[in-house]
Amino acid sequence: EIVLTQSPGTLSLSPGERATLSCRASQSVSSTFLAWYQQKPGQPPRLLMYGASSRATGIPDRFSGSGSGTDFTLTISRLEPEDFAVYYCQQYGSSSFTFGPGTKVDIK
């Protein structure tokens, strides 16, 4: 099973700042099978990015994704108040899906 590690665990930033979130896989992951989700308290996760760098429907362009192999990054160019949440990466491989432990982006 591929294990995903996310860093940092918590990112404390102010609105307007840039957020850079990392997702590292224990073995190589096809970019096609790497996705990112945003979750706010009391809500289900929401798909943000898929194929490592494609935005899901309705996701603003301040969100971008990059990476390949074992290292992937989610960047939020300028944080808006509604972006403070927990972010998870997810991969598919060998007929199973795994999620990372998440990065919490909170207000500094």
Next chain:
Amino acid sequence: EVQLVESGGGLVKPGGSLRLSCAASGFTFSNAWMSWVRQAPGKGPEWVGRIKSKTDGGTTDYAAPVKGRFTMSRDDSKNTVYLQMNSLKTEDTAVYYCTAVSGFRFQHWGQGTLVTVSS
């Protein structure tokens, strides 16, 4: 608009059984691959299982912690997917989300149903 509505959660004793249902609307259910994802209190999401569309074979895959205890099925005439959970353990306590899978990602999510396994 895509809607996924879960039901069937509740309190059950260790060793007991529960069946969750997920009613889908707003998309062509018979063509969809469906998954269950759970989230224990204060933890990240964990994939539980997936069922392919009948045209893609209708086969199922499960995460290791639930394999042999949980079974997914679907009724395309009712646009509903099920999760039969047997031999429940305390560590199965979680919110269970029904999801529609697209391209190996969880495209749409329901609001979830809480399963509590406790004596």
